[in-house]
Amino acid sequence: GAGVSQSPSNKVTEKGKDVELRCDPISGHTALYWYRQSLGQGLEFLIYFQGNSAPDKSGLPSDRFSAERTGGSVSTLTIQRTQQEDSAVYLCASSSGTDYGQFFGPGTRLTVL
């Protein structure tokens, strides 16, 4: 596709449930990033994938959060045993190896009741 796509656009879940958020990066982009935007806050880095290298997980807030990237393309962010403080917009971005700009998807708005 022409841009980064994310699904679902909105997700409402109950506290304690697991959720999976999906990101399809721009075709050919080798780098993929996940960020979180909480209400009234800036963007918080979560995790970064670059090619076949080990991901940079330094931003994950707890071990309930994990992500994988299959085949160097699609990525899934999983949040286990969701808590109300996990409610946020989760943004995915991708970039090429030569372009320093990151291109963002529309985000998934997660609401934990």
Add this chain to the structure above:
Amino acid sequence: AQSVAQPEDQVNVAEGNPLTVKCTYSVSGNPYLFWYVQYPNRGLQFLLKYITGDNLVKGSYGFEAEFNKSQTSFHLKKPSALVSDSALYFCAVRDMDTGRRALTFGSGTRLQVQP
């Protein structure tokens, strides 16, 4: 550690007037600097970036930003504001001297352009 400060939560400007959205940064090495804009219920859109070279960078929609190394600033500017420029603006930095490619964002500045 790297950080970004956007000192103004909101900037109000009349249509047709020049606008400035302020950003200062802190990195241990040399910075890559970015501005993004977020419209309601939309993802972030890339506006412009500074990597190296000229301190004045021109970007999308008539925006420009000036890199000032001595003041560690990267203020966003536009000569004549439009009502349609009203949105949330984020400044971001990446330290080019580390292997970490994730961006550190400021808290955002809401720009309100009045007709």
